Amino acid sequence: MASGRGEQLIQDLALLHTLGVRLVVVFGIRPQVHEALTAAGVEPTRIDGRWVADRAVMAHVEQVAAHQRLWLEARLSLGLPSTPLHGVELSVISGNLVTAKPLGVREGVDFDHSGEVRRVRASAIEGLLEKGSLVLLPPLGFSSTGEVFDLDASEVAQHAAVALKADKLILLGESEGLEDEQGALLRQLSPAEAEPRLTHAVPGSELARHLQAACTAAREGVARTHLLSWRNHDALLGSCSPGTAWAP
Incomplete structure (x- = not known):
């Protein structure tokens, strides 16, 4: 998406959907968050390639994730005669479908709101897929205490694939x-x-x-x-x- 390939990707997803493929799409936001942090003058602490998601970092993570989700939902709703999605009605569903837990303290560093996947709500996702929806998962997870955690998109995709027996x-x-x-x-x-x-x-x-x-x-x-x-x-x-x- 950051490199302008989002439109082509969405056309491919729409085609797969019309062919009956049940899709769960996990999107990453690292390039966009990095750009936002640089513009704001925020330099996150990094350990083994993972940043510490403190309050300043999470503010940008949440904002970028929301913006990218809305962008994807809007593009997947296109139905004009001049677009590849003409005549295709895609229901795109997102929500609190991934629960998370904090990474905690590692090597003496508190990772704050950097988290890892605790559970993917497979039955809820399967119900949405059965109804013909495309399920959209951001790289975020939610805890039982109502906290939001920054997750790695590939980890979310891996857990979703395993939980859904993809x-x-x-x-x-x-x-x-x-x-x-x-x-x-x-x-x-x-x-x-x-x-x-x-x-x-x-x-x-x-x-x-x-x-x-x-x-x-x-x-x-x-x-x-x-x-x-x-x-x-x-x-x-x-x-x-x-x-x-x-x-x-």
Whole structure:
């Protein structure tokens, strides 16, 4: 979305929806939050690639998440004759569908409102999917005490895929996936083959987060997980055909 590829992605999602694919879309907001923090002169504390979500950081996280959710809902509501969504009625539902818990104190640092997924409300999401809705999940979670926590989008996607027993978990990122020593794209790996590569990934980097989520989801019952580049216009639709993308 930050790089202007949101419109094409939404058209692909709409097409998949019309083909009967039940979609749960988790969106990330890191680039937009980083931009907002820089503009505000806020420099968050970072440990292993994860920022400490104190009050100043959370104010921007919540604002950006709300803005991006509204942007997505608006684009998924387009129905003009000149748009690819003409004649397609998409019901987009979001809400308190992910519960979270705080990361707590790690290495002597209190992560404040940086959290991790406690539970995905699978039955509620399944009910929405059965009614033909597209479910939209922000990288936020809510506690039983009414607090809001900043979550990693790939972790939310992983937990949602496992809880829903999804056929596929698709992670869109900067890179095409994993490469071998000669730079050739690896098309298929088992979790056992892929996990050792985490030791070579930069802690907290997008590739490290996506690879961890992909391997964990595969080990916990998701049939196929894909690492795809959002720069590839055909990546999302192509992943719906067997054998076209990397999958642990």
